[in-house]
Amino acid sequence: MRQNPQTAGRLRPVDLARRHGLSTQAVRNYEAAGILPAAGRTVHGYRTYAPLHAAALGTFLALVPGHGHATATAIMRAVNRDDPAEALRLVDESHVQLLEDRRTLDAVERALHDLGPAAVPDDGAGPGAMFVGPLSGRLGIRPATLRKWERAGIVTPRRDPRTGYRVYDRADVRDAAMAHQLRRGGHRLEQIAPLIAQVRAAGGPEPLAAALRDWHDRLAARGRAMLAGAAELDAYLRERERPVRAQGPHRPQDT
Structure with a gap:
């Protein structure tokens, strides 16, 4: 049979x-x-x-x-x-989705590279800190854009106790510059926020090198x-x- x-x-x-x-x-x-x-x-x-x-x-x-x-x-x-x-x-x-993840990783690496080691100027807000006007001017964006990024959790400025103005410290300036690079690459705010959180958790872009290598390895394995x-x-x-x-x-x- x-x-x-x-x-x-x-x-x-x-x-x-x-x-x-x-x-x-x-x-x-x-x-x-x-x-x-x-x-x-x-x-x-x-x-x-x-x-x-x-x-x-x-x-x-x-x-x-x-x-x-x-x-x-x-x-x-x-x-x-x-x-x-x-x-x-x-x-x-x-x-x-895998291709998009590869492109995101490439964008993150380019953004971190473009940040460079340049010192953040002091505009009177404190060592390395900036007010909203000078920071938006430096990045070539509107102050309203920075406020939108704040609502998305990408930057977390403190308030000046005397004036109530937003003050962006060195980490915020770095995160805003990185977000600007990623936005220019077409990434959405909901994609950028967790990447910025990774940078903060690592203590800056330099310690992220091992995480980026691991990211490469995981994409290759996938x-x-x-x-x-x-x-x-x-x-x-x-x-x-x-x-x-x-x-x-x-x-x-x-x-």
Whole structure:
């Protein structure tokens, strides 16, 4: 008797689980989530899986490192409902996001480089500090823009106790200059604010060198993981595209 790929080579849930160091409950959860095709059932109601299910599980686990759990789940659901176009669209979106992350990293590095070691002038607000007018003039932006950046959490000026004017210390001047560079590169305020927070947490741009190297490494690892996931996904798609072979009902032989 010949069987189609979804029924050939019966496997138990524990067989799939052990292969990847998972629990049998995890395998059942993946099936319920649509990550695996629906399981077969024995006459007694027990789940049975086939090599196609094992391929689906391996594909999902290969996709997760590059695409994340949610996107990998969406990709597998699309494939299992015979919508490969949607699955490939989701893969494309992940690649677009990776490219955008690379561009953001490049912009951050350029912005930090452009800050340079130049000393911040003292305009009477204190050593290295500036009032809003001189700072906006130095950057070539309007004072209202600095106030908008303040509301976004990009700069955090203090108030002069005598005049009530905003005073931007050295860190604020640095952060405003970096934000200006990133804005010129087309980045939105909601993208810039967390990057500025990283600079502050590191104590300035110099200690960020190790963080930037780590960022590069993580992007490279994500790209490699996407390649590995793509190979598994292609193999799974090919397995699903194999023609279903005709099979008759299985009957016990006469004795």
